[in-house]
Amino acid sequence: MKQMQIYAFDMNCVSHINHGMWTHPRDTSLQYTDLDYWVDFARTAERGKLDGIFLADVVGVYDVYKGSAAPVIETGAQIPVNDPLMPISAMAYATRHLGFGVTANTTYEAPYLLARRMSTLDHLTKGRIGWNIVTGYLDSAARAMGFEKLPEHDARYDAAEEYLEILYKLWEGSWDDDAVLADRARAIFADASKVRAVRHNGTYYKMEGIHLAQPSPQRTPLLFQAGSSARGQDFAARHAECVFIATPNPQAARPIVGALRCKAEAFGRGANALRVLGLITIVVGRSEKEARDKLEDYRRHASVEASLAHYSASTGVDFSKYSLDEPIEQRSTNANQSALAAITKEASKPVTLRGIIDQMVLGSRMRPIVGSAEQVADRLAEWVSDAGVDGFNLARTVAPESLRDFVDLVVPVLQERRLFKADYAEGPLRQKLFGGRGRLPSSHPAAAFRT
Template sequence: MKQMQIYAFDMNSVGHINHGMWTHPRDTSLHYTDLDYWVDLARTAERGKLDGIFLADIVGVYDVYKGSPAPVIEAGAQIPVNDPLMPISAMAYVTKHLGFGVTVNTTYEPPFLLARRMSTLDHLTKGRIGWNIVTGYLDSAARAMGFEALPEHDARYDAADEYLEILYKLWEGSWDDEAVLRDKSRAVFADASKVRAVRHEGPYYKMEAIHLAQPSPQRTPLLFQAGASARGQAFAARHAECVFIAAPTPQAARPTVEALRRKALLVGRGADALRVLGLVTVVVGRTQKEAKDKLEDYRRHASVEACLAHYSASTGIDLSRYGLDDPIEQKSTNANQSALAAITREAREPVTLRQIIDQMVLGSRMQPIVGSAEQVADRLGAWVLDAGVDGFNLARTVAPESLRDFVDLVVPVLQERGLFKADYAEGPLRQKLFGGSGRLPSSHPAAAFRY
């Protein structure tokens, strides 16, 4: 069996996926505003040879549930939320190999400035930065950024395609590899004939500029994406290198995994161009009983209200308007289409609010993997075989306890079974994961913009 990739999944906030866990007496996520919190997380992740830390982000508030942001504000459910890029430099400074994935929204960030920001991080991390490309789905974010309304779902992806073209032109085409000379004797830092302005004019963007940063180790950061709709999958197949998916079972995940690989093949990139990573929550103990006891301890702190508010924003449907046994209706929304489809048209039978609440074990709709280290390793291995995934995004529960437990208990078992690396490979993040030089391969669309 292939070796899996594993990322610690987090957010620069008190609450992320499993809502309410910050209230646990051993949880330290109240210190998310302290760099020591993030440095400790990075050291733990690198000690466990994890491939990276992935930081999610959202630029609005969840205000669909009960027509108000009050439930999530009170519960600390992804609000307050700080900029995910800020802790990266400190975490990179105390680690040597750990990668970093960071979420930035194409709908609201100017591409010219984002290009410099990501190049800067690629330099400072020595080639260990990745970018999770999102287009957003919250009306509250659109209003905050001065939009009259959130752009339509597919139009957001159309604009993102053009956005990526601009970035590829800047990252790959503005500076030649030989442009930087650093010649002190002649007082010439760079050869101006090998640096050029790039031009773009399209339906959504217009630009003429020289990229402000010199070429970084990877030039284009490692590209992550998490779109699960048909349009999102098409976007991922064209641009992404790592794709995050969320599914309740390996059997439910497999069609998405196969569709992504099929689409990558159709656009000429090859089925092995993508690494698909499943979202999991793990509660592990030295024995099965210890793990189950830990789960029951954690459950006392879970927030169903915050989970409903989060899910309402994801689907665009106010779940507070439904009775416990009312089936959730398929409606036209501009939010996360795959999240809505999962409980409506793609469900085997009508899903009720009661059923949704019954799935909320730790303040999210994810059913946790619970057991001893050997049992957890069995389940993760089964996911790789049955779903065809390449690895996992590990959601936190009680921080930093959940990550330390995974590193100390599960990782050694996975390593003994040959399912996880014993040590890091050398080179930039892309080279660690895919081999090669650390640059995007010629089959990727970015290669067309190299001078």
């Protein structure tokens, strides 16, 4: 069986996926504004040989549930949320191999400035940076950013296609590989004939300018994406290298994984161009009983209210308007289409609010994997074999306890079974994951913009 990739999944806030865990007496996530918190997190992840830390982000607040932001403000559910890029330099300085995936929104970030910011991080991390491409789904974000309303779902992806074309031109084509001379004797830093302005005049964007950063180790950062709608899958298959999915079990994941690989092949990239990673939550102990006891301890702190508010924003449906046993209806929303489809038209039977709440074991709609290290390793191996995923995005519960437990208990078992690497490969992040030079391959659409 192939070796799996594993990322620690987090967010620059108090409460990310498993809501309410910040109230646990051993949780330290209230220190998220302290740089030491993030450095310790990174060192733990690298000690466990994890492939990287993936930082999510959201622009706007979850105000669909009860028609108000009050539920998420009171429970700390992804609000307040700080910029995800800021801690990365410190985490990279404290580590040598750990990769970093960071979320930035194409709908609200100017491509010219984002290109420089990501190139800067690629330099400072020595080629260990990745970008999670998102288009947003919150009306509250659109209003905050001065839009009359959130652009339509597919239109956001159409604009993102054009956005990426600009970035590829800047990252791959503005500077030649040998443009930088750094010739002290002649006092010539760069050969001006090998640096050129990028021009773009499209439907959504118009720009002209030279990329402000010299070529970085990867040039284009490793590309992450998490779209699960039909349009999102097309976008991921064309551009992404790592794709995150969130499904309740391997059986639900398998057709998504298969569709993504088929689409990547249809785009001429090959079925192996993608690494597909499943979202999981793990509660592990030195025995099954210890893990079950830990789960019950954690459950006393889970916030269903925060989870419902988060899920309402994801689907665009105000769950407070449903009685416990009333089926959730399919309706047209401009939010996360795959999240809504999962509980409506794609569900095997009608889904009720009671059923959704029953799934919220730890303040999220994802049921955790619970057991001893050996049992957890068994389950992860089942996911790889049954779903065809390449690895996992590991959501935190109690910080830093959940990551330390995984590193100290589960990682050694996976390594003993040769399901996880014993040590890091050398080179930039893309090279560690795919081999080669650390640059995007010629089959990727970005290669067309190289000089």
